[in-house]
Amino acid sequence: MSDEFVQVLDWIAMLCLLAGALLTLVAGIGLIRFPDLLSRMHTAAKPQVLGLLLVLVGLGIRLIPAETNVFNIGTLVLVGLFQVVTIPVAGHIAARVGYRSGRIRHDLLVKDALAERLAEKERTQEAERAE
């Protein structure tokens, strides 16, 4: 590979790493700024996914010229894949538990379809019990 090409790759890698770091910073700020559990969940899980992917891409580009034995692009692909697949699970569990145990602020919700649905279910159950 020519020197210029390596330099261009370096710049792209640097931009990716910086953008990823910035997104993670935004996630941190959002975590402090947002008022309730559900909106915090967004920042905890989200900009981070893209941020992490960008950091991984940056690392991958850096790895092309300098091959190491410890880890390789395959490892990075695996890290990205399993992050993307597992983050929603953790997020969903936290959101669900938070919702069901009443730890959310309803005044911040404009429309709440789940509350309507749960109330409806309760009504039908009560009706069945009354019969």
Place this chain on the structure above:
Amino acid sequence: MTDPTSPKRLGALGLRRRLGKVQIPVALGMTVVWMLLFDGFQLRPESLGLLLLGFLVSVAIMVVFPLPPIKPGFRLWPFQAVRMLVYIALKMFVASFQVTAQVIRPGTVRSSVIAVKLRTGSDLMLVSTAIVTSVIPGSVIVEVGQTERELFVHVLGADDDEGVRAAERDVLNLEERIVRALGTRADIAELEEALVSGGERV
């Protein structure tokens, strides 16, 4: 019929039954992960050995910890899969900027929990849609109604009817992309039927 079988015979039978439960596609998937872990895709003399070993380990894992089969299954449509990946990547970029803007803009952010009724009944499609919806910034799955095929999504910043409708459309579009990329023929038929009949309703 009820002749006493020796314990040894029973063991062999059990092993046979468990070997029958091994799902080849899943084993192949695990082998790919194995190869990625050990840098098996770089052509080296030991690559073939790695491949074989990986497959054997996958089969061994599935014999020791048998899992129920992925029932409806899926089917990869390569062209549509690329389209889906591009769509998801684009959405992630755009949504990341939206969330960043919401984080930086002063004032409280109000949101909504919306119910989205999916059009395909397959569990796998439901799970895929839920995962991708969660990965895209600005929406978190709060609850899944599996029997009603409904997703309850918390959408950040959807504070009026327009925002709610847009978010609903987004989830449905996502479902369409995913089903077209990974669904079986039956799933796609179901989706298309719903598209035709629901076209006037929405």
